[in-house]
Amino acid sequence: MSNGKTQINRRTALKGLGAGTLAASGVLPGSLGFAQAQSSAPIKIGFQKHATGIGAAYGRWYDATTTAAVARINDMGGINGRPVEIVTEDDGTDPKRGAEVLEKFATQHNCDVAFGTLFSHVVIGSAPRAGELKLPYFVVSEGHHVASGMLNRYTLQPGITDVKSQVKSMAPFVGDNLGKKVTMIYPDFAFGHDHRDFFSEAIEAQGGEVVAKIAIPPTETSFTRYFPNIPRETEVVYHVMVGPGVLTFVKELGEFFGPSRPEIFGFIDSLEAVSINSPGLEFLEGTYFWEGNPRHAQANQTEFDKAYREAVGVDEMGASTADAKDVSTYAHMFGCWETLNIIKAGMESADYQGPGDRAKLIEAVEAMTDMPESMDHPQGPKRFNGKTHQTFGVQYISKVENGKLVVQHTASIEDGMYEDEVDYTTQSF
């Protein structure tokens, strides 16, 4: 039974856009734009949301961004004159449930495409089913699994860069500005291993050296005993700790080094939805972070970032406008906004009419290349690789200055590029 709510409604319009925007546009919902459509049946996009489970914090922000993006799309007349309807199902951040949810999208809700998955293991568990169902599956996951060739031609990641590219693009700045002798501290599982492997390769290509690789067991909650393993000649400590122990990690690292510390470089993944000014994080002052999208509005903030924040409901510190303590997952959620705009562009390019055109839609997206920074792409310009189904984009390196993340360097799209590992376009539908 189809239960998705239509997106032209007072609630989402108020949630997604300022009421003034809607009034100023002068367009009444349901009129002009849709009346002229060949079919005004909605385009149904299945949103595979982490509503419960370990991804729930991201699920909430992905939902808010999705709602805002769709409100804007519908405000502009929808896709091919048809309104967009989001059908949300909870995958519980569970791979098996994710596959079941895709099945519901395809067979029960009659969705045109599915989108929105973040956690890698859920993408990997769900994507095969998308392939079997011939359901285009646009993931927003950062995982390298799409470009690695592990998945299938129906799975694409056009709206967010992957971790291999992110890590690679950090190496030039780190090597040139922070130091060439790096100690890496990472959790001892896939996430940490990817950082270890990708960054080692990249920094060595810059003439640098990883002098120590400190793998921390995932169940660890106290880290002091590992720090004596940091070699004396370390110029940069590269850390990607995640989970409940992160605040303890930073505090103990600060206690270990005291005032004389090497340069420190981390990934904002460690602190998504956590305020940089939280007690215990004082040691981060003066340290550097990769940011997928700068959480704190910068001095040279674009009009696109400004309008995007307003639409989604976050303030200039990246927190909810309803509660300044409610920090968003700003480095990731833009992926939903941009992916939905790419789906729109793909459907319009393919003159998508219905599920029979799914292959055409994928081919249309595969044909996309450069996407300039715009209201559709507020995070920055993108270059999509149709063969690997993975997008490449700019990456931000920020420094914590007086409790604010200030962008020091924007790595170019080229900085993050790597050799193709697959060509999905040679696979049949």
Add this chain to the structure above:
Amino acid sequence: MCRASVLSGLSILLMCSAGPALAHAAEQGFVLLLPTQAYAIGGTMTVAASIVLVTCLPIDILERFFRPVTLPHTLALRGVAAGSSWVGTGVFLGLIWIGWAGPTDPQENLLPLTLWTVWWIALFVVQGLVMDIWRWVNPWTGPASLLARRAPPLRLPERWQAWPAVLIFVLFQCFILADIAPSDPPRLAAFAFGYWVFTLAGMSLCGADRWGRQVECFTVLFQLIGTLRPVHLWHRAKAGAPGWFSLSSGPLDSSHAVFCLVILASGSFDGLHETFWWLAKLGINPLEFPGRSAVIWPSTIGLIGANLALVAVFAFSIWIGVRALAALGKSPPLPFGLAFNTFAISILPIALGYHFSHYLVSFMVQIQYVLIALGDPLGRGVTLFGLADLRVTTGFLNTADTVKVIWLTQAFAVVFSHVLSVLMAHHMASKFCRSNKDMLLLQVGLSVLMIFYTIFGLWLLAAPRGA
């Protein structure tokens, strides 16, 4: 089988790069920064001190503490309760319909939001602290008054006691803890409606009263938890210290005694199976939890094991006390069954305290979703009372100060419930013993159990969670 699936799941995970940090990691991060060990020691010493203190007090102080006062007014509102149950039935069936036909997102659908947040968390606590709300809102009293008019054709054997309810309650806990998607609206609607029909059928065949006392597990549950309330209005209105009415309910029959333990064991396992410790035992990386589908069997087996373990440990602690009294005491020896069935009542406050503290954070987040969904019950895009325009926040989990207050509130509930339990157990012991020394002997095992359970409860609150 479960080990194989965990391993295959892990091997898939090893091939990928994982996702970012965990939900509510900030809250847990702040908890890890708190001096929880010091708090735990303080809490445990409080419970230990209460055990020591109560032995030094003259027994009539406890007697007076638990003696209720009669209130001037009584209530005889049986007819009204049946009527309000019709309203409860209507709301329940409306929620079932919303589960089938409403929003697919469980965070927007009033069925999972009401059942899991308003009913399972809030009503449970209200039932144990404030009023017998279940009598008013349960979806059976009303319809059963129509369906179960004549003498019922079947008769439930007395000797079954409430064992069917114990079994059904454990199955319910399996659903909460192990089912792959207990919040999925249509799935939950099917289970809830199915149970409602099953219960109505049972009430028609066996009599509403009988079925409600022996089989319908929530009626049994809420009746037991409800004995803890300070104020009781039915028949003769009385008010007293929390637990006074529970004390006058004893001894229970063995099925009710075990039910008390099952409530606590299931709630404790609910907390335990999310911890790093448990996940490590299963060989699961807590930073990369593979999802509920990967742990269905471990969760089920663990739940049943936890229940068996607590019953066994409690029985052993009672047995030690009974043997100590027989060997070293002067009071008449106490049959083990009578002791078990009496002292099980003292588990009830701990069960309620655990329930409150375990679900407090979840409630604070989910109640916001409930309010928003109330503003748009059918997901049609309306906003009643402006509620649907509210925005959920977890900012209070992001701030060290508020996290501390929340944690201390949870810890207080655990400690206070244990202290009340100590007082109740001592009061019950005084009925069997002639001297303070005999009371000490009889409770020696139970006292140790209570201290360890305090430590366990506070450890659970402070332990990092991965699921």
